[in-house]
Amino acid sequence: xxxxxxxxxxxxxxxxxxxxxxxxxxxxxxFVDFLFTxxxxxxxxxxxxxxxxxxxxxLGNLYDSIESLSDTYMQPNQSKEVLLKPxxxxxxxxxxxxxxxxxxxxKKVYMCGNYHRYIADDPQAICPSCKLTISxxxxxVAPQVANDGLSSQGGYVKGVVTYMVMDDLVxxxxxxxxxIAMLSKCNVTNVGALEEKVVSFGMDEGLKLLKASxxxxxxxxxxxxxxxxxxxxxxxxxx
Numbered sequence: 310x311x312x313x314x315x316x317x318x319x320x321x322x323x324x325x326x327x328x329x330x331x332x333x334x335x336x337x338x339x340f341v342d343f344l345f346t347x348x349x350x351x352x353x354x355x356x357x358x359x360x361x362x363x364x365x366x367x368l369g370n371l372y373d374s375i376e377s378l379s380d381t382y383m384q385p386n387q388s389k390e391v392l393l394k395p396x397x398x399x400x401x402x403x404x405x406x407x408x409x410x411x412x413x414x415x416k417k418v419y420m421c422g423n424y425h426r427y428i429a430d431d432p433q434a435i436c437p438s439c440k441l442t443i444s445x446x447x448x449x450v451a452p453q454v455a456n457d458g459l460s461s462q463g464g465y466v467k468g469v470v471t472y473m474v475m476d477d478l479v480x481x482x483x484x485x486x487x488x489i490a491m492l493s494k495c496n497v498t499n500v501g502a503l504e505e506k507v508v509s510f511g512m513d514e515g516l517k518l519l520k521a522s523x524x525x526x527x528x529x530x531x532x533x534x535x536x537x538x539x540x541x542x543x544x545x546x547x548x
Contacts, residue, residue, distance in 0.1 A: 316407060317511035320474075322533060325495070327502040331529040332495055333488075334474040340510060341472045341480055342464035343407045347519060351395035358408055359520050388431070396430065407515035418447045477526045508533050 321335040334340075352368065361369035361376075375392050383389060396417065420428050421436040422445045432444040466472070471483040473491070481487055497503065514532055521528040 317509055320508050320510050322506040322508060322529065324504045324506050324534070325497060325502060326504050327499065329530070329534055330527065331476050331533060332497070332503075333476065333491060334529055335483060336472050336474050338464060338466055338468035338470075338472075340474070341466050343515065344474070344478060344480060345465045347522065353392055353395045355519065355523075357394060358516060363520065365524055391431070407510070407512055408519060409512070419443045420445050420447050474529070476529045478522060478528055506533070 318337065318339045320340060323332045323335070324330070325332055353372065356364055356368055356372045361372040363369070364372075372393070375389055378389065380389065418428050418430055419432050419434070421439065421443050422441060423436070423439045425436050425438040427436050427438070427443055428447065429443040432442060432446075434443045435441070436443050473481050473483040473487055475481075475491070492500075517532045518528060521531045525531055
């Protein structure tokens, strides 16, 4: 497992070389936390990370429309930045670094500097009582958990477990029984065709995974295996 500062982790893939397909990845806490974080990302953030032009469907056009719209047409108390660069949940900031090295993407909350009981997510908001900006940043405090020695890890899942991540991103705790059941489900009869492949997962792969997860059910295969080899294999089987 690479250091957190490098924003890169190691995955162990089980590959069906005959069909050129990733059956599953053996992964740790960091990778699973990243996958779960994808569910907390606002749609605007997803479009910005992938770029509007590469989005499937019409949401990219909607994003471009907002970006091109003059501020003249926006309500005085509204900003285009709220829509174009929405903030993700604070607890997902660390795992989001697999998508961007901008750790300012986490949602921040502000309070009135005169301690009036108002908060806002925009530091330019005006306090109804003193009419000053609500610009004092409020530190985020994570929920307290039982003191079991693991609470300092943060994220979503525990790090004492190895996880099995399927090609379609189904995540389950890893076990011998689950591995055998998966081979049976995938109709793997030739164990000799199975190969272990160790790969690195960093920011480039994170963006590819985000995009592939919106378009495909063979996400790991599309990221880590050569598509040309896959096409050649399928043609060979046909002949």
